[in-house]
Amino acid sequence: MNDGIGRALDKVSRSVHASPEKLADVETRARRRSARRKGWAFAVGSMVSVAFVVAVLVASANFGTRQESPDGGSQRRAASAGAEDPPFEVSLPSEHTDFVIPSTSSGPTYSMDLTFPDGSSASVDVPRSLGLAEMGAVPIVQAFLTGACGSELIIRPYDLRGPYIAHSPLRSVADGTFLFKATSGLADYYLVRVAEPWMILVPCDGSRSEVTEAATDWATLLTFTTTSADFLLAQATPPLEMPGASSSRGPALHFGDGRDLVQISPTPRCESGLPFVEPGFGHFCQQTSTGGLDVVIWSERAAFVADLMTTFNVQRVALASSQ
Numbered sequence: 001m002n003d004g005i006g007r008a009l010d011k012v013s014r015s016v017h018a019s020p021e022k023l024a025d026v027e028t029r030a031r032r033r034s035a036r037r038k039g040w041a042f043a044v045g046s047m048v049s050v051a052f053v054v055a056v057l058v059a060s061a062n063f064g065t066r067q068e069s070p071d072g073g074s075q076r077r078a079a080s081a082g083a084e085d086p087p088f089e090v091s092l093p094s095e096h097t098d099f100v101i102p103s104t105s106s107g108p109t110y111s112m113d114l115t116f117p118d119g120s121s122a123s124v125d126v127p128r129s130l131g132l133a134e135m136g137a138v139p140i141v142q143a144f145l146t147g148a149c150g151s152e153l154i155i156r157p158y159d160l161r162g163p164y165i166a167h168s169p170l171r172s173v174a175d176g177t178f179l180f181k182a183t184s185g186l187a188d189y190y191l192v193r194v195a196e197p198w199m200i201l202v203p204c205d206g207s208r209s210e211v212t213e214a215a216t217d218w219a220t221l222l223t224f225t226t227t228s229a230d231f232l233l234a235q236a237t238p239p240l241e242m243p244g245a246s247s248s249r250g251p252a253l254h255f256g257d258g259r260d261l262v263q264i265s266p267t268p269r270c271e272s273g274l275p276f277v278e279p280g281f282g283h284f285c286q287q288t289s290t291g292g293l294d295v296v297i298w299s300e301r302a303a304f305v306a307d308l309m310t311t312f313n314v315q316r317v318a319l320a321s322s323q
Contacts, residue, residue, distance in 0.1 A: 090159055092197060103133045109126065117140070118320045123315040125313040125315060126308075143240060157197045190203060267285065267292045
């Protein structure tokens with residue numbers, strides 16, 4: 001937790017549900033304009049005879065319909081074209097929905113058993129009046145590998161086609177992993193996997209060839225499963241790096257709907273200087289003999305911040321074995 005409050009605020013702000021505006025495909029329009037200019041120039045410079053034009057058209061038609069070539073190039077082009085629109089089936093909700101943490105009640109307090117993406121777990125008691133479980137939660141995962149893809153993944157319990165990605169994939173990268181064109185300004189492309197009830201997007205920046213080259217590694221080095229309670233688990237194989245609980249970029253669960261936001265992260269030890277409070281913001285950590293929970297709160301309601309900081313109670317923390 002070395003980045004402290006600045007890191008926490010940054011992760012909270014990036015985790016707010018949003019629907020970015022779709023960007024125009026500038027590259028495609030530029031290619032079309034260039035093609036039109038070249039087409040006019042060719043027409044003006046090539047008006048020599050009708051026979052010549054007919055010959056060019058016939059030759060072009062023969063080239064475009066050729067099925068075989070000595071190097072098999074035409075067959076490869078046909079196969080590639082067929083791979084441009086692979087089937088992509090998903091049964092997730094098409095609109096925003098929440099993953100509500102299971103809880104058990106005991107009078108005015110309820111208990112929640114939490115599982116984090118790295119496999120760390122914890123049990124906490126929270127006043128029912130705060131409605132923390134009902135806010136819904138999403139897992140926070142960051143992963144890194146040299147190349148075009150990586151950083152903080154976008155993970156939601158609903159279909160992200162439209163706000164984040166196109167409706168049809170560009171290609172299948174591996175079994176269950178697809179490459180999509182981005183429809184927002186957050187990335188150029190996304191690698192997409194589904195581990196119901198979660199849709200997982202790995203952001204990629206660069207040319208399509210660069211992203212495609214990196215995609216296969218990501219598909220094999222980062223895998224996802226879910227628990228019986230539908231918590232998402234992520235597992236990384238080196239050289240892909242997924243920071244654990246000892247890192248400021250480690251796993252977390254993010255609760256909230258935009259008005260009240262709470263982020264809970266497992267940690268081996270609580271950092272000094274906490275708790276910290278300012279208007280609309282709170283940051284505290286509770287330590288146990290087996291680890292701690294770092295909690296960041298942002299809310300328009302000062303009472304919500306104060307109540308959660310004074311009533312949140314950690315019963316158990318079990319860090320993943322890799323910590």
